[in-house]
Amino acid sequence: MSSPIVKLIAQRVALGILLLLAVSVLIFVGTNLLPGDVAQSILGQAATPVALENLRKEMGLNDPAYVRYFHWLFGILQGDLGTALTSRLDVATSIKERLWNTLFLAFWAAIISVPLAIILGLLAVRYxxxxxxxxxxxxxxxSTSLPEFFIGYLLVFIFAVTFPILPGISTVHEGMPFLEKMKAIALPCTALTLGVLAHMMRMTRAAILNVMQSAYIETAELKGLSAFEIIRKHAFPNAIAPIINVVTINLAFLVVGVVVVEVIFVYPGMGQYLVDHVAKRDVPVVQAVGLIFAAVYIFLNVVADVASILANPRLRHPK
Incomplete structure (x- = not known):
């Protein structure tokens, strides 16, 4: 791998790290601007002023904001995501299974949506x-015009109420048989797939049509190649860079954008976990989940940039 490529990739990775650091500041500031008193929400309205003050001191709430931020950041760098205020459980331990559930749902949505989007995009170009x-x-x-929550409720109404063939509540747990788990995630997976399918398909179609205007495509047509062969052998390989880019960005959305879908189907993933603890004003959980979502999104965007650089010679040699 040549030096310019390594330099470009290093720049993208460094930019991603700086962006994640900036997002961590925004998450910390945003959660601390939430209305209400954390100590009051934990102890309840009957708590005495002395008890409230002791809890604030124990939790470090009396420290300056920058001290609390760096304490939180250094803890995260050491793998400590904090302790949930409501359950007093370790956040990292509680998140582990839910993160796996979210990744499981996003994985199957990607397995369905990515090939389907590319095939539909190729068919749209061919005809x-x-x-x-x-x-x-x-x-x-x-599909683009309908919001995810509407698609989710529509799927529940059709396949769980009108024709009760699939569960409207997607309950999964450890040790659950694979086929039962697939049946449980069928509706949320469909909602996620419909949410990203249109964008990927339209970008695939646009990228290939852009390539189809090139001179070498006209040469291939003059040689008598069929439209399918031209698309398969010439147009699609040369349009792969923007397609990879949009697919990777939509994969990031699959992981980060599950919040609404998980709440609708009561799916035990990161999104449901986040919403539950926002309602309880459990700041450490909200901060940890928000940072994990941001890290996944930024990481996949960096992967998209790097893949575009490796797949597109014009980006590898900008001069």
Whole structure:
């Protein structure tokens, strides 16, 4: 690997680390600006002023904000995500299983949505301006126009209420048989898939159509190659960089954007865990989950940048 590529990748990684640091500051400031008193919410309205003051001192709430931030940051760097205020359990231990559940759901949504989006994008290009292209584009427009919560409730109404063939509440647990787990995540997985499918499909179509205007595509047409062969052998390989980029960004959304879907289907993942503890004003949990979501999103965006650099010669040699 040549030096310019290593330099570009190092710049992207360094930028990602700086961005994550900036996001950690925003998360800390945002959670500390939440209304109400943490000590009061833990001890209740009947707590005495002495008890409240002792709890604030024990939790370090009387320390300056910058002291609490660096204490929190250094703890995270050592693998300590803090202790939940409501349950007094270690946050890292509580998050572990829920993070696995979220990644499990996002993985299967990606397995379905990525190949399907690319295939639909290729079909739309192959039959562009025809009935198939218009049908696919119409589906993409409808899918993009509907918010995730509406899609989720619609799926519940159809497949769990009207035709009760799938569970409306996606309960999964350790040791659950694989097929039962797949049945439990069928509806939330479908909602997530519909949420990202349209964007990936439209970007795939746009990237390939952009390549189809190139001179070498005209040469391939003059040689008598079929439209399918031109797309498969010439257009798709040269459009792979932007496709990889948009796929990776949507994978980041699958992990980070699960909050609404998990709440609708009561799925025991990170999103549901976050919403539950926002309601309880459990600041350490909110900070930890927010930082994990930010880290995953930034990491996958860095991966998208690096993949684009490696797949596109023009980015590897900007001069």
């Amino acid at each position: 562009r301006n025809g009935p198939i292209d218009k049908l696919i584009s119409g589906f993409a427009l409808a």
